[in-house]
Amino acid sequence: MDTRQLAAFCAVVERRSFSQAAERLGVTQPAVSLQVRALEKRLGTQLLDRSGRRVEPTEAGLRLYRGAQRLLTLEGQILDEVAGEGEGELTGELQIGASTGPAAIVVPLLLCEFQREHPGVRIALAVADTQAVVERVAARELELGIVGAARRHRGVTFEPFFDDEVILATPPGHPFAGRTVSLDELRGESLIVMQEGAGVRQIVEDELRAVGTRLRDLDVRLELGL
Structure with missing residues (x-):
């Protein structure tokens, strides 16, 4: 469902006026009217009573308004979270794997440096042989793996990391x-x-x-x- 149509409809219900809803949304009144008519056409029912001096929601309109409010609130939360992830520090958990050689020598140094730069990230390290690490990455059980050799696997992409x-x-x-x-x-x-x-x-x-x-x-x- 088009959230722009829902936003226009909710603004009309709250202001009881197409013109005031348009002013609140920063668009023209015909644009608001068009959004509401498109929503009514899609749902196949009248949502607003336009017969009086003030625009009033119908019974169907009231039910839609309550649900639309929840949906628009959720949309705002999602957008805020996505925007926040791009601006703030990294957080969450990183599941990685390493074979015995890198896990004993290289990986601890890298993880210490990573933790200093990203203290909000919790790292879970699984140590196994190369084949097991590759298979777990392919199965999406690990987000990445650091191994001593590139074992042939169609579901995994290998990138050179360091020479040994x-x-x-x-x-x-x-x-x-x-x-x-x-x-x-x-x-x-x-x-x-x-x-x-x-x-x-x-x-x-x-x-x-x-x-x-x-x-x-x-x-x-x-x-x-x-």
Whole structure:
């Protein structure tokens, strides 16, 4: 329903005059008359009694007036809230997710900075592996996720956020310590990798696949989970 028609109708009921209603609304009297006639035509009933010196609402007009007042009040509240959101500070709750790597290093620093700038926002952080975070974002359970790798998912858009490096961790006295090793050298070593679903695991598998090797071709002895 056109709220401009309702506003014109309510102004006439309150002022008992088309001319005074037009003055209140800042429009011409014919414009007010046109709005009211259009409303009566749409509802298929007479809303105003114009036979006397003062315009009076009919029974149908009184019922409409009571409902229209509530609707116009609600419209004003909605407009005020929308305008306030654009002018005031951010408030509410932000549901985000992060995989274990970013959640341990990068995300806490970012959240502290964000909280200083937007103290009215409450942040709920869920930590899981990359696959779980991506699936929850796709399901609209999280508003955004920060993960270690872009897992392929049709329902999620990925944007580069920061660059990180995947390295081989060894004990200090290991022959591989402090140097670059080849894939052939890795084949003879026992390896520990992240569990399936982790971003680092995906990156390692993608790099191996690019050179014609699969992770299962290596001597993986242990998979680390959360």
